[in-house]
Amino acid sequence: MTDTFSKMPSANTELWEPRYAARAARMQASEIRELLKLLDQPDIISFAGGIPDPALFPVEAVSKAYLDVLSDKVQASRVLQYSISEGDPALRAWIVDHMASRGVACAAGNILITNGSQQGLEFLGRLLLSPKDTALVEAPTYLGALQAFSSNEPRYDTLHLGQTNRTPDSYRRAAMDAGGEVKFAYVVPDFSNPSGETLPLDGRHDLLALAMDLDIPIIEDAAYAALRYDGVDLAPLQALDIASVGSINASRVIYCGTFSKTLTPGLRIGWICASEQLIARLILIKQASDLNSAAINQAVLLRLAETLYEEQVSKARIHYRAKRDAMLAALAAYMPDSVTWTQPEGGLFVWVTLPPDINTSALLKRAVSQARVAFVPGHAFFTDGTGTNTMRLSFSLPDIASITQGVQRLSELIRNDPT
């Protein structure tokens, strides 16, 4: 009886699947987010997650803001109802002022509220990329952006700036050969995820000139821009372009901002700042995608921004600067000479390059099992299959003693690497 029974297909094994759209083949899990699930063990020193330190979250202010917003009956009815797709006018007005402080003169019609900047990137991919079109991205680049763009089935080409033999025509021809055209360049110009590097002013001008030659927009991901620890702020690409073309509605730069790294990622509030004509199209995408971002979270975010944006940014700079300094000092003290790394002036990441024969995906397994240290192998941040000897280290979460200890352990492991 048991035998007969075990041979019968159980209902649970008869899985039904629909025929998916062709684009479904390009939808892949983020290695990083999958990794994070495995690294919850408390004795591991994790340099893997690129997320803000919850010690900085202004919990009491958030709590007070929700109470305040809901204490007024009329306002409570409004923030618990459906709302307009473009976002809370008062929050957009605050962002207009914030953008002005970054050198970008704009109006409310230039701002769309999104669920974090990730949603902004996904909307832009959907608006701009047809299958086989080319997106120009850095090497390495932000993995979440690749995920956001990839369901539109694009081709990626590596953006070379500064000294390079890539001419505008070479990008154009390669895109045509692939069956599409170059549709945009995507960059994280300030303290990039994952490299920690900042695009210098001449690089910004080079990129604007390339974009003008190719007649493409630039997507400027400013996720980390507020988190500068040394040196002076560089003008956003959008500010430089506006200075050249005269107004935001004439500009080809699309700026993606977020409150996730400065106030909290938990409210899921970011924004896109771009020409009115582009924002008008993005509002349609927002409407079709989820109607509107939660009005209550927008109202709370506005109160936080009005009352403690500057204070939180100052706190975060002091907090993360010390952690970055600890990580750079430990790398200098313990890493073998064959290892190099970036010197980030801000953000959350240091990018480490090992000797070419060390594969960091294999190293991670030993790092977790033997050294109890985690990081993100760099390979996933490249669209061309390279970067197997690189890694991203985030200094945002561990305390300073753990940073030092973790880098020391990792250095030992690399020093004794069998390859």
Added chain:
Amino acid sequence: MTDTFSKMPSANTELWEPRYAARAARMQASEIRELLKLLDQPDIISFAGGIPDPALFPVEAVSKAYLDVLSDKVQASRVLQYSISEGDPALRAWIVDHMASRGVACAAGNILITNGSQQGLEFLGRLLLSPKDTALVEAPTYLGALQAFSSNEPRYDTLHLGQTNRTPDSYRRAAMDAGGEVKFAYVVPDFSNPSGETLPLDGRHDLLALAMDLDIPIIEDAAYAALRYDGVDLAPLQALDIASVGSINASRVIYCGTFSKTLTPGLRIGWICASEQLIARLILIKQASDLNSAAINQAVLLRLAETLYEEQVSKARIHYRAKRDAMLAALAAYMPDSVTWTQPEGGLFVWVTLPPDINTSALLKRAVSQARVAFVPGHAFFTDGTGTNTMRLSFSLPDIASITQGVQRLSELIRNDPT
């Protein structure tokens, strides 16, 4: 001087636009949401918005829930941080129980949390539709679903159930002739937006048989399912299919649920319930689209669901039943004999059909300017260009006296229609 100056092109008129993806041409504003912006004048009786009555929002409970969630330091750090894409495990567990109460046996792996059911619909369109593929939709159907699907450049075909000369082969051939295949059927089986009608049990079985013949999934939009005022609940299509095929992972029905119509739309929390293999793919789309729904809102929603879901649903049923009764009574009392309407057993809408020569888009202008009454012209809910003599009336927002007065004024206008 002034003349010379005025002839110079202003910077603001030199607009730059990128080359958009082909799909951008299909992204259009919702007539309804555009309409709503114009109807804020307080002396207009509006039957236009299909939104819940804010008088029902449990404001104090929401306020208390935010306070509670943020009062615990560990929990506060968690809900203000990034979170897992599939959603809060505890909220998913509550939804599993809720689905069980609807006859759907499932597990947490069958649930994805979305930003309202609108995001669920958009994800499903993206997962299933390639350009030129066919989506089967009712006539009339929910406009927001058409918006959600349309950026994938589908063709629509009208779903005929019950007595019809449309065979499965006729759907299949028409889809092939259009260059794709039938990818899914989309229905709002309970108290549909916009028609207010409910798919009877034999219609549900017909639809399941058709979907099996075409080997396609059914997207079951259950937005209004909890709001029944008369009669007995019908089993969801998903429950009927599971009863037939043995388990949810073998089922072809994809259920989109939401808390927007029962608790509040302001937290933007809905869900998709489907086979594990489909949910696994949808989690990737969620991750790429906006990483995760706000963890704080999920935690608050869970508390509301646990403490007052049943109470809120009971209140809403009593509240809206009285309004529906008032609208149906007024229609019977005042409308000319040439006008017919549906008898909704739940939901928020009555669907009205006027004589064929009355164009309701034109009528709306006179209704607003002369009668100070607003509604949504029915045309936009059809994919085949018909429905010009139909309208959607929502009874959710006006009070009972206004419902009676508004229908009376509208009836007068129709009675005296010059066409």
